[in-house]
Amino acid sequence: MARAEFTALGGGDCIGNSCYFFKVPKGDGTFYHIVVDCGVAFDAGTMDAPGQTYIPDLEILNGIKIDLIILTHAHADHDGYMPILVRKHPEAMVIMTEPTGQILAVKLEDVLKIAKKYNRAPLFTADDVEFLFEEGRIKTLDQGEWASPFENDPHFQISLHPSGHTRGAASVLMRTLAGNFMFSGDVSLHDLPTVLGATIPVDFRPDFLVTEMTYGGHNQPPRKSEEERFIMKVEEVVGRGGNVLIPAFAMGRATDVALVLAKAGLEVYVAGALTFKMARLFGSATWCDRDVKDLSHPNIKFLREGDYDNVINGQGNIVIASSGMMDFGWSSTFAKAWMSDPMNAVCFSGYLAEDTFGKRVSDMKPGQKIRVRNHKTGETESITLRSEVYEFCFSAHADQTELADWMLALSPSEIVGIHCERPGYEALSKVLADRGFKGSIRLGENGKTLIVGYEV
Numbered sequence: 144m145a146r147a148e149f150t151a152l153g154g155g156d157c158i159g160n161s162c163y164f165f166k167v168p169k170g171d172g173t174f175y176h177i178v179v180d181c182g183v184a185f186d187a188g189t190m191d192a193p194g195q196t197y198i199p200d201l202e203i204l205n206g207i208k209i210d211l212i213i214l215t216h217a218h219a220d221h222d223g224y225m226p227i228l229v230r231k232h233p234e235a236m237v238i239m240t241e242p243t244g245q246i247l248a249v250k251l252e253d254v255l256k257i258a259k260k261y262n263r264a265p266l267f268t269a270d271d272v273e274f275l276f277e278e279g280r281i282k283t284l285d286q287g288e289w290a291s292p293f294e295n296d297p298h299f300q301i302s303l304h305p306s307g308h309t310r311g312a313a314s315v316l317m318r319t320l321a322g323n324f325m326f327s328g329d330v331s332l333h334d335l336p337t338v339l340g341a342t343i344p345v346d347f348r349p350d351f352l353v354t355e356m357t358y359g360g361h362n363q364p365p366r367k368s369e370e371e372r373f374i375m376k377v378e379e380v381v382g383r384g385g386n387v388l389i390p391a392f393a394m395g396r397a398t399d400v401a402l403v404l405a406k407a408g409l410e411v412y413v414a415g416a417l418t419f420k421m422a423r424l425f426g427s428a429t430w431c432d433r434d435v436k437d438l439s440h441p442n443i444k445f446l447r448e449g450d451y452d453n454v455i456n457g458q459g460n461i462v463i464a465s466s467g468m469m470d471f472g473w474s475s476t477f478a479k480a481w482m483s484d485p486m487n488a489v490c491f492s493g494y495l496a497e498d499t500f501g502k503r504v505s506d507m508k509p510g511q512k513i514r515v516r517n518h519k520t521g522e523t524e525s526i527t528l529r530s531e532v533y534e535f536c537f538s539a540h541a542d543q544t545e546l547a548d549w550m551l552a553l554s555p556s557e558i559v560g561i562h563c564e565r566p567g568y569e570a571l572s573k574v575l576a577d578r579g580f581k582g583s584i585r586l587g588e589n590g591k592t593l594i595v596g597y598e599v
């Protein structure tokens with residue numbers, strides 16, 4: 144008799160380098176070996192010293208034949224080490240949605256380009272990327288499709304269910320002899336401009352749920368009121384002739400924010416080649432009924448090489464640029480040009496990690512000095528912060544109440560929380576217990592194997 148096993152190899156009791164290993168009993172004393180996601184975590188470092196990259200602990204997989212590798216969505220903390228995992232385990236079938244595959248291909252190419260530009264050793268090579276995308280290696284699943292990936296085993300079935308969050312993102316559903324398993328991936332339950340919130344699967348109830356708990360510890364302001372506060376602030380700044388810089392993550396957030404402002408009647412400029420490619424992909428690569436199909440708007444203008452000087456030196460301009468934390472890319476260049484003028488404003492649209500340039504700016508008082516880099520020339524200079532600085536919460540993750548409502552509706556017997564820190568997990572566990580949840584709840588700590596599911 145055997146039960147299933149679950150081990151977080153990264154991104155368990157922390158956020159970043161997500162990688163999760165399932166052993167699912169076949170019923171004959173042996174197991175299927177399944178890995179979900181393989182990402183990286185970064186700290187940005189300082190202006191003088193490059194940051195660190197953290198990869199998942201793949202040692203535990205040495206010598207094991209991996210049957211399936213599944214990617215939930217194309218964000219670096221879930222996919223950034225995927226080419227190496229697949230290279231180490233070429234025997235595995237790789238499963239993802241079609242948009243995730245398309246976005247992944249563009250992103251990995253960009254990672255290699257940036258590494259070359261800054262003369263840094265990338266984690267993987269162009270050859271590894273080519274290997275990942277070799278004909279026949281990746282199997283994509285449509286919404287609602289159930290696949291039986293193992294010949295002669297009708298008891299094991301797998302499906303991908305839309306999880307909101309970003310284009311192509313999916314939860315993993317597995318029907319097995321040891322019970323029904325659901326792995327949430329990153330999940331948003333409220334609607335975003337580019338993708339609507341996740342729904343409960345109609346033909347599947349999980350016995351065992353592994354879920355992200357990024358915001359298990361607190362609730363977020365309602366999306367609508369946060370959008371209104373954001374639009375009002377941007378209108379106020381451009382109304383007085385100031386410029387607004389909105390640093391935004393290229394992978395979806397930039398498109399989301401551009402649509403919010405464009406639909407409010409404001410003309411916005413979007414900077415950067417990757418942001419442009421992603422916006423185009425989000426507009427064309429759709430796979431489920433939760434995808435918002437038409438993302439074009441006449442108020443959204445993509446900046447071309449020759450436009451930048453005019454916009455930087457102009458007045459009343461709104462620019463959305465990556466990176467979201469202003470450590471590199473066009474957002475750092477616009478910051479250098481605009482942050483020393485009190486007419487202007489920087490409006491952060493997402494999470495700011497510790498030790499990033501954006502976090503330092505958000506903690507500063509007007510009149511303080513900071514060194515800024517021009518990403519085109521690499522030059523740094525010291526400027527005095529005089530512009531206004533605001534933070535807005537446009538999270539693409541479910542918050543505490545949304546997660547609790549969703550988990551209670553899914554009604555599993557067992558829950559394992561991942562992609563979170565212990566205080567958030569504990570707070571959410573208490574909310575679930577207070578609301579009458581009777582099943583077991585555990586934290587999926589990195590490196591610790593949990594026994595789950597039914598005996599087979």
Ligand SMILES: [Zn+2]
Pocket residue numbers: 216218308329
């Ligand atoms: Zn994500």
